[in-house]
Amino acid sequence: MTKPPSSDFDAIVIGAGHNGLVTAAYLAREGLSTLLIEARSEVGGTAASDHFAGARVNICNCDHLTFRTTPVAEELNLSRYGLSYINVEPPQVNLDWSSQTPWELWHDVEQTVESIAHSHPDSVDGYRRFARAAIPVAKLILDASSQPPTRGSLLSSVIRKGGRGVTTMLRMSRMSAADVMREFFTNEAIIGPAMVEGPVVWGLSPETPGTGLGAVAFALRHVAHVGRPVGGSGALPEALKQSFLQSGGLLRTGTKVVGIVCEGNSVRAVQTSDGATVTARIVVSACDPHRTFVKWLKNPPARAQSLVERWTATPSGEGYESKIDAVTTEPSSLLGRAPVASTIIVSPSLAELHRGAQLMQEGRTMPRMALLANSPSVTDSTLAPSGQHVFSLESLYTPYSFTDGWTSKDEPERWLRQFATLAQPNFMDTITDWRVMTPADYETEFHLPKGHATSFAGGPLAAFMGTNPELTRYHTPIKGLYLTGAATFPGAGVWGASGRNTALTVLKEMR
Numbered sequence: 001m002t003k004p005p006s007s008d009f010d011a012i013v014i015g016a017g018h019n020g021l022v023t024a025a026y027l028a029r030e031g032l033s034t035l036l037i038e039a040r041s042e043v044g045g046t047a048a049s050d051h052f053a054g055a056r057v058n059i060c061n062c063d064h065l066t067f068r069t070t071p072v073a074e075e076l077n078l079s080r081y082g083l084s085y086i087n088v089e090p091p092q093v094n095l096d097w098s099s100q101t102p103w104e105l106w107h108d109v110e111q112t113v114e115s116i117a118h119s120h121p122d123s124v125d126g127y128r129r130f131a132r133a134a135i136p137v138a139k140l141i142l143d144a145s146s147q148p149p150t151r152g153s154l155l156s157s158v159i160r161k162g163g164r165g166v167t168t169m170l171r172m173s174r175m176s177a178a179d180v181m182r183e184f185f186t187n188e189a190i191i192g193p194a195m196v197e198g199p200v201v202w203g204l205s206p207e208t209p210g211t212g213l214g215a216v217a218f219a220l221r222h223v224a225h226v227g228r229p230v231g232g233s234g235a236l237p238e239a240l241k242q243s244f245l246q247s248g249g250l251l252r253t254g255t256k257v258v259g260i261v262c263e264g265n266s267v268r269a270v271q272t273s274d275g276a277t278v279t280a281r282i283v284v285s286a287c288d289p290h291r292t293f294v295k296w297l298k299n300p301p302a303r304a305q306s307l308v309e310r311w312t313a314t315p316s317g318e319g320y321e322s323k324i325d326a327v328t329t330e331p332s333s334l335l336g337r338a339p340v341a342s343t344i345i346v347s348p349s350l351a352e353l354h355r356g357a358q359l360m361q362e363g364r365t366m367p368r369m370a371l372l373a374n375s376p377s378v379t380d381s382t383l384a385p386s387g388q389h390v391f392s393l394e395s396l397y398t399p400y401s402f403t404d405g406w407t408s409k410d411e412p413e414r415w416l417r418q419f420a421t422l423a424q425p426n427f428m429d430t431i432t433d434w435r436v437m438t439p440a441d442y443e444t445e446f447h448l449p450k451g452h453a454t455s456f457a458g459g460p461l462a463a464f465m466g467t468n469p470e471l472t473r474y475h476t477p478i479k480g481l482y483l484t485g486a487a488t489f490p491g492a493g494v495w496g497a498s499g500r501n502t503a504l505t506v507l508k509e510m511r
């Protein structure tokens with residue numbers, strides 16, 4: 001793999017979120033001279049950790065599940081660079097605002113059923129039926145995501161799984177997530193938290209047709225183990241960075257990409273905000289497709305015209321996730337129970353969630369919020385100084401275009417006080433300092449346009465069909481230009497599969 005003498009690098013990767021890091025590390029490992037350009041001063045994007053009030057907090061909620069189903073950690077030798085995981089058991093405690101009767105979702109189905117038998121006995125049979133139907137679908141999704149998708153690779157996944165789950169997956173993928181869950185349950189204490197983790201986390205109403213696979217969120221937790229890197233989510237991107245640098249890669253942080261230059265039918269160079277132009281024969285954008293194809297492309301060839309037109313006509317999304325990080329004198333506990341590290345999902349009713357999606361479009365939030373809370377320092381003492389804890393509260397359907405604006409902390413404080421009604425009586429007094437990250441902050445600090453964290457919405461069927469090849473095959477009509485990241489298959493989450501799939505695609509097409 002020799003580079004043409006006129007190129008500064010074999011490959012340039014734009015954006016050092018965990019997906020860009022994965023792609024860059026695989027390319028460097030194969031001997032390609034690789035430059036990774038990151039706008040922030042630190043790597044990791046929304047998978048990073050941050051210092052706050054003397055503690056270490058996570059930008060994302062920090063439950064890593066899908067990443068642990070990939071071979072990335074092993075192939076890039078990440079344990080050598082400090083990555084180790086703490087398993088979280090139970091991975092989740094679920095609760096709805098109406099019944100306020102929590103139940104535990106364990107990795108083990110029977111342990112979960114035991115918890116449901118205790119708290120919501122009407123849903124025991126339904127949960128067993130749900131697990132039987134959804135677990136094969138979850139396994140199929142994870143298997144199909146573990147390699148660059150082609151019709152052949154996806155059919156191989158189906159054959160490897162003995163065809164199990166295919167019919168259910170196809171049927172579910174056409175339904176709404178709420179309808180999928182209604183086939184198994186009438187109790188919203190079971191349905192609601194699954195919706196919060198599925199379509200609501202994607203910014204959609206659970207009643208939206210085509211969101212049905214969002215209902216397998218519980219099943220994923222029975223198939224794979226939720227874990228958190230020791231030292232916080234950012235330990236993963238830090239280990240990826242070390243792996244990349246050890247393979248000879250070059251990282252440039254604090255540098256914003258402003259253009260991708262084409263020459264003839266090929267990509268030629270990347271322009272940065274400091275006025276530099278760096279040449280390479282391969283450019284991988286690990287940023288959102290809208291900016292990549294609409295804002296950054298300079299002199300695109302005629303063969304890319306329809307791609308550019310399609311993305312110009314695609315409205316760019318608005319962010320809807322916010323997260324509070326607090327430092328506390330004791331871990332939070334729920335409804336008089338002992339403190340746990342598990343994520344606590346708090347769900348409004350289906351009707352409230354559906355209405356919440358409409359309110360979000362009007363720039364408003366829900367009266368009773370959809371929340372994901374945890375105290376990761378319960379199991380990881382490295383996160384906060386002795387005698388202190390970290391509390392994390394993710395809030396959903398919090399629109400970028402919030403009518404009251406995000407400069408005041410009144411609205412986030414309302415979420416904190418709302419969670420306090422479920423926690424130990426002195427919860428608010430345990431907080432020594434807190435901050436909030438809203439979509440406005442994700443825009444200014446993480447370079448996410450309108451604070452929107454992109455996500456591939458097509459599902460395995462779109463990947464099978466090869467719909468929008470830049471999202472499902474990672475390549476573009478411009479020779480040498482590739483796309484990776486959460487916008488591409490298999491989508492959002494700290495997963496790394498799209499980063500790895502893209503690297504494998506680049507290497508295959510080079511050969």
Ligand SMILES: Cc1cc2nc3c(=O)[nH]c(=O)nc-3n(C[C@H](O)[C@H](O)[C@H](O)COP(=O)(O)OP(=O)(O)OC[C@H]3O[C@@H](n4cnc5c(N)ncnc54)[C@H](O)[C@@H]3O)c2cc1C
Nearest residue numbers: 015017018019039045046060061062063257485486493494
């Ligand atoms: C509040 C919140 C909670 C979440 N919780 C979880 C969770 O618990 N579990 C989970 O699995 N997932 C979670 N996620 C989702 C997950 O964090 C993301 O899907 C994932 O990290 C996206 O990774 P990425 O590498 O594709 O993109 P990003 O992390 O967005 O990385 C893109 C990178 O590109 C850089 N960049 C942007 N513009 C430029 C430019 N012009 N020039 C150079 N660089 C640029 C950015 O600075 C960034 O570093 C959460 C997300 C949010 C917002």
